[in-house]
Amino acid sequence: MSTGREIRLVEEDDGRWSAxxxxxxxxxxxxSREEALEMLDEAVALHKGEAGDPMTDENLRELGIDPDSVPDEPREPDAPWFDSEE
Incomplete structure (x- = not known):
């Protein structure tokens, strides 16, 4: 049974792979394709909150970010960093 989810693999000019x-x-x-997929699995788990620890105000300050400038609730970015139409 298919979930309908799609993953796209792209071989870059330098031989590396994007997933x-x-x-x-x-x-x-x-x-490699395998490494790109492994890294993608981890990145998606982090994105969905299934892995990693939540960011604290102290963590943000250590990174030079004002905690008051960060929304409390997760939200979609204002514009995608990757345009799938390219």
Whole structure:
């Protein structure tokens, strides 16, 4: 049974691979298709909150980010960093 989710693999000019989860817009890359897919699995899990620890105000300050400038609730980015029409 298919879930209907799609992952796109792109071989770049330098021989590296990009993997893009079409549903979430999350992308990653690697030196091989396998590595790109492994990195994408981790990135999607982080994106969905299935892995990693939540960011704290202290973490943000350590990165030089004002915690008051970050929304409390997750939201979609204003514009995708990757245009799937290209």
């Amino acid at each position: 893009i989860d079409e549903e979430t817009g999350v992308a990653s890359h690697g030196d």
